[in-house]
Amino acid sequence: MASMSAGALKALFTLLGLLSLGHLIFTIYKDGLPFRKELITPIDLEVVVIMAVMALPSAHLPSDSASPYVQVEVRNCKTMRDLMLFHARRIKTGRIRDPFVAAEILKFCALDERGDLQYARQVFNQIEQPNCFSWNTIMRACSDSEHQPLEAFVIFREMLQQEEVEPNRFTFPSVLKACAQMARIQEGKQVHGQIIKCGSGLDSDQFVLSNLVRLYMICGLTQDACRLFRKNAVKRAGSISEGTVVLWNVMVDGHIKNGDIIGGRRLFDEMPQRSLVSWNGMIAGYAQNGFFKEALEIFREMQLKGVNPNYVTLVSVLPAIARLGALELGKWVHAYAKKNKMEVDDVLGSALIDMYAKCGNIGKAVQLFHKLPQKNTITWSTIIGGLAMHGQAREALGYFSKMEQAGVKPSDVCYIGVLSACAHAGLVHEGRDYFNHMVKVSGLRPKLEHYGCMVDLLGRAGLLEEAEELILNMPIKPDDVIFKALLGACKMHGNVEIGKLVAESLMKLNPCDSGSYVALSNMYALLGNWDAVAKMRLMMKEIDIRKDPGCSWIEVDGMIHEFLVEDDLHPKAKEIHLMLEEMAEKLKLSGYNPDTNHVLLNIGEEEKESKLFYHSEKIAIAFGLVTTSHGTPLRIAKNLRICGDCHSSIKLISRIFNRKIVIRDRKRFHHFESGFCSCKDYW
DNA sequence: GTAGGGTTAG
Numbered sequence: 001m002a003s004m005s006a007g008a009l010k011a012l013f014t015l016l017g018l019l020s021l022g023h024l025i026f027t028i029y030k031d032g033l034p035f036r037k038e039l040i041t042p043i044d045l046e047v048v049v050i051m052a053v054m055a056l057p058s059a060h061l062p063s064d065s066a067s068p069y070v071q072v073e074v075r076n077c078k079t080m081r082d083l084m085l086f087h088a089r090r091i092k093t094g095r096i097r098d099p100f101v102a103a104e105i106l107k108f109c110a111l112d113e114r115g116d117l118q119y120a121r122q123v124f125n126q127i128e129q130p131n132c133f134s135w136n137t138i139m140r141a142c143s144d145s146e147h148q149p150l151e152a153f154v155i156f157r158e159m160l161q162q163e164e165v166e167p168n169r170f171t172f173p174s175v176l177k178a179c180a181q182m183a184r185i186q187e188g189k190q191v192h193g194q195i196i197k198c199g200s201g202l203d204s205d206q207f208v209l210s211n212l213v214r215l216y217m218i219c220g221l222t223q224d225a226c227r228l229f230r231k232n233a234v235k236r237a238g239s240i241s242e243g244t245v246v247l248w249n250v251m252v253d254g255h256i257k258n259g260d261i262i263g264g265r266r267l268f269d270e271m272p273q274r275s276l277v278s279w280n281g282m283i284a285g286y287a288q289n290g291f292f293k294e295a296l297e298i299f300r301e302m303q304l305k306g307v308n309p310n311y312v313t314l315v316s317v318l319p320a321i322a323r324l325g326a327l328e329l330g331k332w333v334h335a336y337a338k339k340n341k342m343e344v345d346d347v348l349g350s351a352l353i354d355m356y357a358k359c360g361n362i363g364k365a366v367q368l369f370h371k372l373p374q375k376n377t378i379t380w381s382t383i384i385g386g387l388a389m390h391g392q393a394r395e396a397l398g399y400f401s402k403m404e405q406a407g408v409k410p411s412d413v414c415y416i417g418v419l420s421a422c423a424h425a426g427l428v429h430e431g432r433d434y435f436n437h438m439v440k441v442s443g444l445r446p447k448l449e450h451y452g453c454m455v456d457l458l459g460r461a462g463l464l465e466e467a468e469e470l471i472l473n474m475p476i477k478p479d480d481v482i483f484k485a486l487l488g489a490c491k492m493h494g495n496v497e498i499g500k501l502v503a504e505s506l507m508k509l510n511p512c513d514s515g516s517y518v519a520l521s522n523m524y525a526l527l528g529n530w531d532a533v534a535k536m537r538l539m540m541k542e543i544d545i546r547k548d549p550g551c552s553w554i555e556v557d558g559m560i561h562e563f564l565v566e567d568d569l570h571p572k573a574k575e576i577h578l579m580l581e582e583m584a585e586k587l588k589l590s591g592y593n594p595d596t597n598h599v600l601l602n603i604g605e606e607e608k609e610s611k612l613f614y615h616s617e618k619i620a621i622a623f624g625l626v627t628t629s630h631g632t633p634l635r636i637a638k639n640l641r642i643c644g645d646c647h648s649s650i651k652l653i654s655r656i657f658n659r660k661i662v663i664r665d666r667k668r669f670h671h672f673e674s675g676f677c678s679c680k681d682y683w
Numbered sequence: 684g685t686a687g688g689g690t691t692a693g
Contacts, residue, residue: 103684107684133684136684136685137684140684140685168685169685170684170685171685172685173685173686174685176686177686205685206686207685207686208685208686209686210686210687211685211686214686214687242686243686245687246686246687247686247687248687249686249687249688250686250687252687253687253688275687275688276688277687277688278687278688279688280687280688280689281687281688282688283688284688284689285688310688311689312688312689313688313689314689315688315689315690316688316689316690318689318690319689319690319691346690347689347690348689348690349690350690350691351689351690351691352690353690353691354690354691376690377691378690378691379690379691380691381691381692382690382691383691384691385691385692386691411691412692413691413692414691414692416691416692416693417691417692419693420692420693423693448693449692449693450693451693452693453693455693456693481693482693484693485693667693
């Protein structure tokens, strides 16, 4: 406001002074006459200032110009209100004449995350003669926005109708991006047509091209994408430009997004040159599609090739590390981030918290959570889910209240954490309350996952009828996971009657899934109905359904060792076997009787006992006992849920061998120590 | 001024 007259400034400061004292009666004029009086609160301060400035004679306002100061001033804006203030100074008659000034304002409110797209459109509409630059800016803003990217296409068509402007190479990337984001191939094809119509080789511009290829890939038109890609990427193979690398990256990512990870990897291997983004994309692709080991392998390979991970690499690889429970590698990543002065913000922070929680170190997860300067809804969901996974239900619920107090709106994912915390701890009343809270207070519609938690919660607590009723009255169609939760509860409480019904409807719902067959045959086995078990097994064999084999893994010296049931392929198989025998003997001496109810096969008792001893988690423990020094805690992860016999024998093993043993099964953690488990045998 | 990679989930 440097150019404001002394009088105007004095008037402004008087206004500000009055406002800072409290409220102020403000007269609103309409058509030059007093219209209405209103109470202005300090909150409206900036708005009043804008009005005051706008009311100044135009001589006091700086004239529109494309000076570099415009950019500097816009960059100094911290909030939308700052920007409106700046804007006010640029307006005389409600129209902005200078497209450069307008573009700076547009860029702020449209592209900046603090901006406001609505306001951007208004500013755009006020530009007297928008040039190509202004059109491009507003379109880019729309295509980057979350809610209405297709608005960019609408504006694009409007632009085509203007005689004085022509789209250029900066126009198409954002319009194409908008179409791709919404997977709108019709609109995309229209834009492609325009690109060709414009001529001057626009369709081989690297920025236009990469967006075109991405559009076709996202819309599933792989053939068209490949044609464009081959035509342009291969002929440039001589000297590889950055644009060519991007084109390859888009293709790799496109294959992965279409679910063709192998095709993506093949292209990745064929790339004439890779950038850091290529590596990051492949790591993220593997991690997001459940190929955690592959994600870690390629992360390793990248470093062997001398490519240094950046922030995005870490954020991409951490979920894979977390799922595998590779704590040592996770710690290394954390140290790497610190060493390279990377900011541990809410995003990287959430990934690290999740990693520590999933790797069994919930204490470290909590500690890190408190150190984060900013927390978003994902951060909160992560810590709540982490505590739930470790059976610390009360703490999880405590964090939920803290989150609400902090004014962060809980998302639906957050409620999954809350409800599963209740389920794992048997907090039936609380669970029901939170379910209602979710609908009434947070205004969220429960999804399948939430019903799943509730069925689990009720079922575990033995309220099988209530769980069944909930399923029958659900407003959405229950899926197999819901039925499986109920089935699990039936098995737990020995309710074969409901269990049979559930298993049967499961088989109808998903005839290819082994789970329901296994569950039903287990149910028969519990009853000792071996004829029915045999029939089930035969049926499974006929339609070629196999049970997922149990699999456990343990990290020792930064290496992950994986064991299947009855696994004897490990190089240390002999030592492992001896240790298993020692374990069995010591367990017997301490008076332990194997619980052969968990072997659902019609075989002799002795055979059953030995089956139990080759459950993958026991093999992993044996391996841990022989390869680590005395007192080292063992951390094991498993693909299925832990069985009852393993649970009770591992409790004893923790006491006999004086080791902390942390096991993460498909659903949650068990911390075994001195003969007890953190789940208090409720799981 | 424009393109490619990122966190939570029964």
